Amino acid sequence: MSGERYRNSFLREVEHNVEEGHWVKMCMQCGVCSGSCPFGPHWAHPPQELFMMIRAGKREEVLGSDAMWMCTSCYNCVVRCPRKLPITHIMHGLANYAHRLGLAPKNQPTRQFAKMFWDNLSKTGRVNELKLSLGLYFKDGFKQGIRNALAMKDIGLGMLKAKRLNPLELVKPHACKGAKDIHAILAKAKEIEDRRKGLSA
Amino acid sequence: MAKKEYAFYPGCSSQLKASAANYLTSTRSLCRVLDIKLTEIPDWNCCGASIGYAEGGELPRLALNARNFALAESHLPGQDIVATCAACWLSARETKERLDASAELMRETNEALAAAGLHYKGEVAVRHMVEVLIEDFGYEALAQPVVKPLAGIKFAGYVGCQTNRPFGIAGESFENPMYLDKMVETVGGEAVTGYDQKVTCCGGALAFSEAEKSQKQIRDIVESAYDHGADMIVTPCPLCQANVEIYQSEINKKQGTKFHMPVLYYSQLMTVAYGGSAREAGLDGQLIRAEKLEEIAAKG
Numbered sequence: 447m448s449g450e451r452y453r454n455s456f457l458r459e460v461e462h463n464v465e466e467g468h469w470v471k472m473c474m475q476c477g478v479c480s481g482s483c484p485f486g487p488h489w490a491h492p493p494q495e496l497f498m499m500i501r502a503g504k505r506e507e508v509l510g511s512d513a514m515w516m517c518t519s520c521y522n523c524v525v526r527c528p529r530k531l532p533i534t535h536i537m538h539g540l541a542n543y544a545h546r547l548g549l550a551p552k553n554q555p556t557r558q559f560a561k562m563f564w565d566n567l568s569k570t571g572r573v574n575e576l577k578l579s580l581g582l583y584f585k586d587g588f589k590q591g592i593r594n595a596l597a598m599k600d601i602g603l604g605m606l607k608a609k610r611l612n613p614l615e616l617v618k619p620h621a622c623k624g625a626k627d628i629h630a631i632l633a634k635a636k637e638i639e640d641r642r643k644g645l646s647a
Numbered sequence: 648m649a650k651k652e653y654a655f656y657p658g659c660s661s662q663l664k665a666s667a668a669n670y671l672t673s674t675r676s677l678c679r680v681l682d683i684k685l686t687e688i689p690d691w692n693c694c695g696a697s698i699g700y701a702e703g704g705e706l707p708r709l710a711l712n713a714r715n716f717a718l719a720e721s722h723l724p725g726q727d728i729v730a731t732c733a734a735c736w737l738s739a740r741e742t743k744e745r746l747d748a749s750a751e752l753m754r755e756t757n758e759a760l761a762a763a764g765l766h767y768k769g770e771v772a773v774r775h776m777v778e779v780l781i782e783d784f785g786y787e788a789l790a791q792p793v794v795k796p797l798a799g800i801k802f803a804g805y806v807g808c809q810t811n812r813p814f815g816i817a818g819e820s821f822e823n824p825m826y827l828d829k830m831v832e833t834v835g836g837e838a839v840t841g842y843d844q845k846v847t848c849c850g851g852a853l854a855f856s857e858a859e860k861s862q863k864q865i866r867d868i869v870e871s872a873y874d875h876g877a878d879m880i881v882t883p884c885p886l887c888q889a890n891v892e893i894y895q896s897e898i899n900k901k902q903g904t905k906f907h908m909p910v911l912y913y914s915q916l917m918t919v920a921y922g923g924s925a926r927e928a929g930l931d932g933q934l935i936r937a938e939k940l941e942e943i944a945a946k947g
Contacts, residue, residue, distance in 0.1 A: 465700075465704075465705045484847065484848040484850070484864055485853070485857070485860055488857075488860060516853075516857075518808075518848050518850055518851045518852075518853050518861075519697030519698070519808070519809070519851055519852070520808040520809075520812065520848035520851065521808060521809070521812035521813045522808070522812060522846075522848070524812065524813045525812045525813055525821045526821075532813075534697075534813075538697070538700035538701075539700075539705070541700065541701055542700050542701055542702075542703075542704050542705075545701050545702070546704070555856040555857060556698075556701075556852075556853055556856040556857060557701055558856070559698070559852065559855050559856035560698045560699070560700065560701030560702060560852075560856075561701060561702045563696070563698050563699060563702075563852070564695075564699050564701070564702035564703050565702065567659070567693040567695065567696075567699065571690075571692035571693060572659045572662070572692060572693050573659035573660075573693050573696075575659070575660070575665055575666055579855075582855055582856075600896060601893055601896065601897070601934075604893075604896075604934045605666070605893075605934070608669070608931065608932045608933065608934055609664050609668055609931070609932060610664065610665065610666045610667070610668050610669070610932055611664065611665075611666070612663075612664035612665075615664075620659070620662050620665070622690050622691075622692050623690050624690050624692075624714075624763065627714075627762075627763030627764075627765070628692055628711070628714065628763070630762040630763050631707075631710050631711070631714060631759050631760055631762050631763050631765075632707045632710065632711070632759075633762070634710075634758065634759040634761075634762040635704075635706040635707040635709070635710040635755075635756070635759035636704065636706070636707050638706055638755050638758060638759060639704055639705060639706040639707070639755075642755075
């Protein structure tokens with residue numbers, strides 16, 4: 447399995463394979479990040495705890511945790527960290543790595559939404575807001591989808607009236623002319639990144 | 648010739664009939680007054696936003712942004728890239744910094760771009776519209792075209808996260824940035840003091856996936872605006888605007904509050920103060936109408 451070559455050092459694995467992971471060893475456990483996080487109380491393991499767990503080799507506990515999926519990308523921790531760790535990016539990197547290895551919790555709502563978002567934008571090169579919202583409402587099946595859509599119908603109608611939502615996006619979306627170029631660029635970038643991390647397709 | 652020219656990166660939400668269409672309308676209006684020529688980067692693509700991390704990884708996101716850079720370099724040489732969206736600006740600036748700092752990432756990014764026959768030389772500058780207004784014009788110059796001061800309206804300046812952290816506007820603090828308040832005062836409005844939710848996170852993209860947790864944030868942001876006597880909230884970020892405006896009705900429904908607080912863009916305030924119509928200011932794009940601004944816009 448991937449990660450085998452780092453078997454004795456999860457820290458080394460994180461340093462090599464996680465975005466900005468080389469910063470993890472710099473954490474001095476002050477906890478300012480955790481106290482600064484808007485979703486702080488909802489983290490099973492706040493950032494500084496994750497950093498200590500990485501150093502303690504708790505691979506499954508870290509990568510299988512839904513903690514880093516609580517990151518809202520507000521960067522409060524980043525600007526307050528006395529050691530200047532790019533904590534937001536490390537959280538993104540950990541979540542991405544866990545997702546890439548298939549170890550992230552299934553049905554984690556932000557994991558699901560983040561994947562939908564990326565698939566949505568990479569299709570035409572631009573986000574299709576209508577399809578993204580509908581995709582989110584209908585992710586748990588048709589019946590629940592209708593229920594969700596009805597619950598949000600006043601907001602949807604309001605947006606329609608304010609000309610901030612266009613039903614025609616379903617058939618004729620905003621799109622890049624170079625959508626195929628974008629597909630080629632993204633495929634190549636992923637190939638290079640996977641190769642660098644020793645991950646197979 | 649226009650006074651200033653920029654390579655414009657509006658981003659997905661600032662397209663026609665997208666969720667921040669009124670940000671685009673009002674930005675275009677204020678640029679007409681200030682004689683700023685914004686030329687869209689031809690065929691620009693999404694920045695990936697922060698939430699793109701889970702599936703996108705690092706290099707694909709850098710490559711996405713670098714495609715925009717390459718297009719700007721070849722079609723609009725020498726012009727600074729200007730974004731209005733906080734996420735677009737942040738993603739683009741992060742990409743620029745990472746590529747500047749690492750020859751290896753630059754090489755890999757260009758290897759990816761080459762799959763579409765593109766190349767990024769590393770020459771672009773990435774800026775936010777607010778930076779352009781404050782640094783290339785300055786508060787005094789921004790006050791010059793004011794014909795209808797927004798007198799008597801109290802604004803809570805909600806800066807939010809990504810226009811403020813980790814880069815922010817030069818010379819401002821992360822904890823209490825003052826530029827938005829100064830912009831309000833520049834157009835004759837009153838900036839409420841002591842608005843303690845100025846840089847609180849609205850939940851960002853997690854408003855979709857973690858609705859309850861995000862709505863608690865939004866509730867604090869709106870409630871504090873009321874507590875400090877604000878008539879309206881003003882923000883530079885399209886996601887802050889959307890989240891804080893749209894979910895008020897949800898919060899009312901679930902928690903029995905009676906929120907009805909308009910949430911505007913700085914560009915809308917400026918357009919009205921510069922004599923623009925409600926339509927030119929995109930005021931028809933509010934879910935919660937900004938009646939006091941509409942009244943000023945309607946005055947002859």
